[in-house]
Amino acid sequence: MEVGRSYWSNDTKSSITSKTHVRITVGELEHERETPVAQPPAKGRLRRALGGT
Template sequence: MGVDSHWELSRVIPVDGGRDQAVAQAAELARKCDGSGQEVHDPETFGRRVFRSGEADWLVEISSPYWSDYIKKSITHKSHVRISVAELEHHSEAPDAEPPAKSRLRRALGMS
């Protein structure tokens, strides 16, 4: 068991049809995604373990084998994807950043 406090929301998939449809689509994605969370056409090329951690949450461990010419054997890379169904309740865009105010020294030197 490992602990990683860093995560990011890397992909949002809008779903028409309500929560039941969203849960069904998320469960299907857990069985067919690659290590970046993208659905692949040949999910059989990966190994996977799908853990359902809640009614609408999955943790997926994806194993991807590759041949190492250096050590002359197959190596398996593992990655993890978390898939959750969530309802967007609020959204607002961040305002544009303003340029910094000129300091006295920068003004005195004629710098912007």
């Protein structure tokens, strides 16, 4: 795909056009899984010793 852009250059006092080529690749999704819900951190011995909840 070709992407073009035009802008005004204050240095040359004229319009400048630039073109870039972009490659697009298409894939097929074969597997999908839901993002797990975040859980609060487990209460450990160190956390209890420091007064954490």
